[in-house]
Amino acid sequence: xxxxxxxxCGYMSGCLCVVLLFSLLAExxxxxxxxxxxxxxxxxxxxxxxxxxxxxDRLCGKIVWFRWPNDAQGLPLxxxxxxxxxxxxxxxxxxxxxxxLRHTGKxxxxxxxxxxxxxxxxxxxxxxxxxxxxLRVRAYILLPALGKTLIWTRVx
Numbered sequence: 001x002x003x004x005x006x007x008x009c010g011y012m013s014g015c016l017c018v019v020l021l022f023s024l025l026a027e028x029x030x031x032x033x034x035x036x037x038x039x040x041x042x043x044x045x046x047x048x049x050x051x052x053x054x055x056x057d058r059l060c061g062k063i064v065w066f067r068w069p070n071d072a073q074g075l076p077l078x079x080x081x082x083x084x085x086x087x088x089x090x091x092x093x094x095x096x097x098x099x100x101l102r103h104t105g106k107x108x109x110x111x112x113x114x115x116x117x118x119x120x121x122x123x124x125x126x127x128x129x130x131x132x133x134x135l136r137v138r139a140y141i142l143l144p145a146l147g148k149t150l151i152w153t154r155v156x
Contacts (some may be wrong), residue, residue: 020031035107035129040064041152049155050097052124059109063117069093081120098137108151114139123147 028148037059049065071077077092101112107129114125116138123139124147130136133154138148 023104035132037109037127037129037135038153041135043152044088044150052098057098057102058112059098059101059103060096062094062096063092064094066093079117079120081117083120098125101125 019035029101038054040049041061042049042052047067047131048063050061050062052059052061054060066077069076078088078150079090079092079095080088082088082090095117097114097115097117099113099115104110108126109128112125113122113126115122116139118142124144125137125139126144127137129137135154137150138144138147139150
């Protein structure tokens with residue numbers, strides 16, 4: 001009887017190991033297939049990090065880190081180049097700079113806007129993720145061909 005119980009327990013633990021192994025492999029393959037830009041990215045200029053997050057059924061992004069967060073007077077950086085004088089005193093840290101990017105294909109998001117505090121301009125935007133650590137962000141005025149692509153790298 002003890003021998004039969006021991007064989008049954010051995011069989012059950014073997015089955016449990018197989019089930020756990022298959023579920024682990026399934027999770028790994030799903031994660032590998034579903035690349036997402038949600039996370040924190042280092043901008044191409046290496047001076048800022050942008051956190052990309054869901055906002056409704058779209059994606060948005062805000063500045064969450066600066067290499068040099070203060071101006072020459074030691075005050076936090078503000079949006080002083082904004083075309084709207086009422087917005088020139090708003091802090092850049094925490095500012096939403098990516099808005100309304102919608103998923104339009106495999107690893108691609110389009111139809112959004114990107115704000116550049118360096119020139120105070122708002123541009124159309126699209127992005128695509130390559131691998132799991134490279135994000136291509138295209139900012140443009142009328143057509144994507146009339147724009148600039150920035151390569152961001154994943155921080156976390």
